[in-house]
Amino acid sequence: MAFSIYNTLTRKTEAFEPVHKGQVGMYVCGPTVYGHAHLGHAKSYVSFDVLVRWLRYLGYDVTYVQNITDVGHLTDDADEGEDKLAKQAAREKRHPMAIAEYYTASYFEDMDQLNCLRPDISPRATGHIPEQIELVQTLLDKGFAYKVNGSVYFDVSTFKEYGKLSGRNLEDMQAGARVEINSEKRNPADFALWKKAEPNHIMQWNSPWGRGYPGWHLECSVMSMKYLGQTVDIHGGGIENQFPHHECEIAQSEAANGVPFVKYWVHNNMVTVNGQKMGKSLGNFILLKQLFKGDHEVLSRAYDPLAVRQLILQSHYRSPIDFSDAALTAAQSGYDRITEAVIAIRKKINSASEGPVDPDVVHQLETAKARFEGAMNDDLNTSVALSVLFELIKLAASQLEKNSATAETFKAIDTLFCRLGGDVLGIVKDQYMQAAENDDELLDHLMQLMMEQRQIARKNKDFKAADAIRDKLVEYGVILEDKPGGVTTWRRK
RNA sequence: GGCGGCGUAGCCAAGCGGCCUAAGGCGACGGUUUGCAAAACCGUUAUUCGUGGGUUCGAAUCCCACCGCCGCCUCCA
Numbered sequence: 001m002a003f004s005i006y007n008t009l010t011r012k013t014e015a016f017e018p019v020h021k022g023q024v025g026m027y028v029c030g031p032t033v034y035g036h037a038h039l040g041h042a043k044s045y046v047s048f049d050v051l052v053r054w055l056r057y058l059g060y061d062v063t064y065v066q067n068i069t070d071v072g073h074l075t076d077d078a079d080e081g082e083d084k085l086a087k088q089a090a091r092e093k094r095h096p097m098a099i100a101e102y103y104t105a106s107y108f109e110d111m112d113q114l115n116c117l118r119p120d121i122s123p124r125a126t127g128h129i130p131e132q133i134e135l136v137q138t139l140l141d142k143g144f145a146y147k148v149n150g151s152v153y154f155d156v157s158t159f160k161e162y163g164k165l166s167g168r169n170l171e172d173m174q175a176g177a178r179v180e181i182n183s184e185k186r187n188p189a190d191f192a193l194w195k196k197a198e199p200n201h202i203m204q205w206n207s208p209w210g211r212g213y214p215g216w217h218l219e220c221s222v223m224s225m226k227y228l229g230q231t232v233d234i235h236g237g238g239i240e241n242q243f244p245h246h247e248c249e250i251a252q253s254e255a256a257n258g259v260p261f262v263k264y265w266v267h268n269n270m271v272t273v274n275g276q277k278m279g280k281s282l283g284n285f286i287l288l289k290q291l292f293k294g295d296h297e298v299l300s301r302a303y304d305p306l307a308v309r310q311l312i313l314q315s316h317y318r319s320p321i322d323f324s325d326a327a328l329t330a331a332q333s334g335y336d337r338i339t340e341a342v343i344a345i346r347k348k349i350n351s352a353s354e355g356p357v358d359p360d361v362v363h364q365l366e367t368a369k370a371r372f373e374g375a376m377n378d379d380l381n382t383s384v385a386l387s388v389l390f391e392l393i394k395l396a397a398s399q400l401e402k403n404s405a406t407a408e409t410f411k412a413i414d415t416l417f418c419r420l421g422g423d424v425l426g427i428v429k430d431q432y433m434q435a436a437e438n439d440d441e442l443l444d445h446l447m448q449l450m451m452e453q454r455q456i457a458r459k460n461k462d463f464k465a466a467d468a469i470r471d472k473l474v475e476y477g478v479i480l481e482d483k484p485g486g487v488t489t490w491r492r493k
Numbered sequence: 494g495g496c497g498g499c500g501u502a503g504c505c506a507a508g509c510g511g512c513c514u515a516a517g518g519c520g521a522c523g524g525u526u527u528g529c530a531a532a533a534c535c536g537u538u539a540u541u542c543g544u545g546g547g548u549u550c551g552a553a554u555c556c557c558a559c560c561g562c563c564g565c566c567u568c569c570a
Contacts, residue, residue, distance in 0.1 A: 028570095029570075030570090031570070032569080032570095037570090038570085039570090040569080040570045041570050042570085043570070044570035045570075047570095073566090084568070084569095093529085131543090155542095165499095166496075166565090166566085167497085168495075169495060170495070216568080235570070238569075238570035239497085239498095239564080239565070239570090240495095240564080240565055240566090240568095240569065240570075241569080241570075242497095242565080242566095243496085243565075243566065244566085244567095245569095268570075269498080269564080270564065270565085270569095270570075271570085272563075272564085275562085275563085276563090277563085277564075302562080310518095311505090314505070314506065314507095314517085314518070315505080315506060315507085316506090316507080317520070318498090319498085319499080319506090320498080320499080320563070320564070321505095322505085322563095324504095324505090324517085326504065326505080326520095327504080327505055327519090330504075330505060330518065330519035330520075331505085331518080331519080332519095333518085333519060333520090334517090334518050334519065337518090337533095340532090340533085341533095344533090375507090381507075381508095383506060383507050383516085383517075383518095384507060384508085384516070384517075385507095386517070386518080387506095387507075387516055387517035387518075388517085389517090390516095390517055390518070391516095391517080395531085397534060397535090398534090400533095400534085401521095401534075457526075462529075463528060466528085466529095467529080467530085470530080470531090474531095478530065479532080480530095480531080481530095481531060481532055482527065482528095482530080482531080482532095483526095483532090483533095484526095484527085485524065489532095491497080491532090
């Protein structure tokens with residue numbers, strides 16, 4: 001089965017065929033860097049990360065572009081709204097570019113934690129002002145735009161297909177309740193391509209129309225075209241950007257080029273926290289940094305970034321996901337189970353006997369792989385793909401029980417875990433740091449001593465003393481585990 | 494007002510006309526193991542898919558109505 005993906009433009013799941021055979025150009029709307037990344041960013045970028053990983057797994061040569069918006073879109077479409085970056089800059093008493101730099105670094109740090117692959121290109125909006133001016137000029141020359149008082153607007157009445165992505169038409173929109181504040185526009189639906197800057201506006205550039213700054217839909221069109229061509233295979237973003245952002249991108253790009261701007265529009269759904277929209281005023285606005293540290297009042301503990309990733313992958317990218325402490329805890333438990341199983345398998349590779357791979361295991365691995373691929377090909381059904389990983393754990397467990405299982409068999413299982421769970425889903429790591437190996441020798445020796453003392457107590461049936469040692473260690477975050485054969489191991493809680 | 498989505502076991506969630514007497518995860522319970530635990534492993538946990546109609550040989554899956562929830566339509570991932 002070939003890869004199919006839901007295309008918002010056609011409202012159908014379509015067989016995926018890139019414009020150029022074997023090559024995929026993918027553009028995803030990136031963050032506006034005026035604050036730390038939050039849960040919404042996590043869902044969005046993990047979803048698109050898996051899409052990129054899946055396309056690469058299928059053998060496509062993918063160029064993944066994700067912009068960094070470092071010139072604030074306006075906080076308000078009307079006219080005098082502030083630039084979000086400038087606003088944050090004023091709050092922090094720093095230059096807007098310093099704000100952009102700081103939060104860009106923060107963003108990549110968080111995405112790295114979530115194991116999202118870096119985009120091939122992360123173009124900055126401010127680095128593409130000349131190209132944006134060029135596009136505005138082209139639209140003016142072709143009669144799709146008009147100048148008013150140093151600003152330039154796109155004239156939506158000249159673009160017949162305006163509304164095709166979001167399923168809106170101009171009449172409906174004009175009947176809507178939105179108040180028209182900007183009297184410069186000919187039509188309320190017209191949108192700014194270039195805005196005249198007031199002298200106190202920090203971020204501004206020279207243009208043929210005077211000092212100003214670009215409109216908020218322009219950068220994506222320009223950078224997508226520059227790096228991926230006039231027609232890009234995939235353009236991704238949050239569903240809330242479908243209108244007006246993506247609709248406007250289509251209008252300005254297709255008006256200028258006369259060719260389709262995007263072949264497949266892919267939108268991911270949003271997140272809620274405890275069943276409600278995440279909002280700063282609702283007290284449920286969670287930053288990724290808070291999540292990873294457990295530093296938020298709705299969280300009972302810190303969560304492993306990859307457990308968060310797993311939670312995201314447990315539901316479909318087009319479904320909304322509700323983050324709650326309970327959901328995170330459940331995902332963390334599931335994630336821990338996968339991790340522990342993989343570690344156990346890898347230990348066995350070193351200790352198991354030599355020999356060929358069990359043919360029965362080979363068969364089961366092939367079945368699992370086929371099921372995984374089928375699920376991913378069906379519009380990225382990561383939930384089912386993940387369930388295959390748990391089936392693999394079951395298979396591994398049955399082999400771990402057997403003394404006859406060979407090292408090659410474990411190697412084969414591990415390889416599939418790495419491929420599907422690692423390369424594609426990004427939740428299985430190549431290497432795991434074992435707590436014990438990390439600690440210095442002294443700690444090891446001390447633990448050894450404690451365990452010996454406890455062993456003596458147990459031999460003497462002095463369980464009171466034995467339990468006292470164990471309980472005290474739990475307080476210090478250390479868990480003792482008595483294994484068959486009188487062996488005791490320890491690990492951190 | 495316009496657009497879109499959702500309602501499946503205690504919780505999360507896949508399935509979207511027959512393979513469904515419905516994946517998988519979490520939790521719970523029972524077992525193996527243990528001095529007792531923990532962990533791990535094995536097993537059990539929805540004859541039923543918000544409610545009521547309809548279409549069909551056949552529906553969780555299609556249609557209609559109703560109830561409930563959510564998102565977008567302002568920048569937002």
